[in-house]
Amino acid sequence: MRVTELANTMNTTADTVRYYTRIGLISPVKNPENGYKTYGQAVQQRLKFILSARQLGFSVDEIKDILVEADKGHTACPLVREIVQHRLEETEKQFQAALLLREKLRNAISEWQSKPDKVPTGHMICHLIEGNVHHKGDNNE
Numbered sequence: 001m002r003v004t005e006l007a008n009t010m011n012t013t014a015d016t017v018r019y020y021t022r023i024g025l026i027s028p029v030k031n032p033e034n035g036y037k038t039y040g041q042a043v044q045q046r047l048k049f050i051l052s053a054r055q056l057g058f059s060v061d062e063i064k065d066i067l068v069e070a071d072k073g074h075t076a077c078p079l080v081r082e083i084v085q086h087r088l089e090e091t092e093k094q095f096q097a098a099l100l101l102r103e104k105l106r107n108a109i110s111e112w113q114s115k116p117d118k119v120p121t122g123h124m125i126c127h128l129i130e131g132n133v134h135h136k137g138d139n140n141e
Helices: 003-009 014-022 041-055 060-071 077-112 127-132
Strands: none
Touching: 003 014, 003 041, 014 041, 041 060, 060 077
């Protein structure tokens, strides 16, 4: 199967197939008679895995690591679990930071509703931001 055929079969683009070929995640077989690159069933299965992993948010580097393990004949499941656990921990931190920011924004809106508008001065651009928001550890005031 040629690049376009593989792309159509996998519901992706020929550029995507070429990209994964260029970075070495999939490898076509070159026909010695005409020089055309063709992709077999094994490559199709590998590309299916790559596309599925990308949809789940795995990075190209993570996918490379998983494929290296699989290519050695080892199970990649422990590595996949480790990657997902790490991603979950990162997501949890981001979520907590987003909740904290949401609370700060709610408090700012509530506090700023009753404050008057002021024109910029040589010392202040917006008194709502510069005059009222203080962060622990900020030394830029």
